[in-house]
Amino acid sequence: MIEYIKGEIAELTPAFVVVDANGVGYGMGISVNTYTALQGQKEGKLYVYEAIREDSHDLFGFASKREREMFLLLITVNGIGSNTARMILSEMTVDELCTVIAQGDEKMLKRIKGIGPRSAARIIVELQDKAAELSYQTVPVNAPAAVNQKVVSEAVSALTMLGFASAPTHKVVNEIVKEQPDITVEQVIKRALTLIK
Numbered sequence: 001m002i003e004y005i006k007g008e009i010a011e012l013t014p015a016f017v018v019v020d021a022n023g024v025g026y027g028m029g030i031s032v033n034t035y036t037a038l039q040g041q042k043e044g045k046l047y048v049y050e051a052i053r054e055d056s057h058d059l060f061g062f063a064s065k066r067e068r069e070m071f072l073l074l075i076t077v078n079g080i081g082s083n084t085a086r087m088i089l090s091e092m093t094v095d096e097l098c099t100v101i102a103q104g105d106e107k108m109l110k111r112i113k114g115i116g117p118r119s120a121a122r123i124i125v126e127l128q129d130k131a132a133e134l135s136y137q138t139v140p141v142n143a144p145a146a147v148n149q150k151v152v153s154e155a156v157s158a159l160t161m162l163g164f165a166s167a168p169t170h171k172v173v174n175e176i177v178k179e180q181p182d183i184t185v186e187q188v189i190k191r192a193l194t195l196i197k
Contacts, residue, residue, distance in 0.1 A: 008042060032186045112193065113193065151184070151185050
């Protein structure tokens with residue numbers, strides 16, 4: 001079992017990172033929140049979850065143990081797989097998600113792609129007590145970034161990697177950037193996740 005990987009950040013997109021640890025490049029799926037934490041860093045330490053199946057061996061990386069703990073809680077819920085859990089953690093921070101679950105806010109959960117009424121209800125019923133243990137206040141990290149065509153292409157790239165069709169995604173992302181010229185890549189993605197269906 002891999003607990004964490006520490007090394008040089010060789011490649012970074014809002015949905016994927018490659019960490020070079022002693023000459024071996026480890027590719028890991030990440031959330032937008034982990035992407036934000038890694039931006040501008042030359043080196044990083046990511047806590048790892050290994051999703052091992054018959055036909056694939058995928059790694060998921062997390063900037064904090066709390067995010068990994070929430071990911072592990074989410075995938076215990078019937079119908080919530082690794083990619084859906086990552087999408088949930090791309091739209092909300094751990095603290096925001098803990099609050100949503102604690103308050104039983106199904107409406108907020110149903111806004112996320114892949115989360116229907118049954119899944120939202122299951123998450124709340126099964127994780128309410130466990131999420132409360134993870135919940136405590138932290139200071140949010142703001143990572144301002146210059147907005148240009150690179151922001152649009154990175155956001156579209158991340159969203160297509162998460163399973164969205166390229167054409168409608170590009171349209172939505174462009175509209176968001178037009179409305180908010182100073183918006184960051186991660187903010188674009190979070191906003192787009194609520195708009196693309």
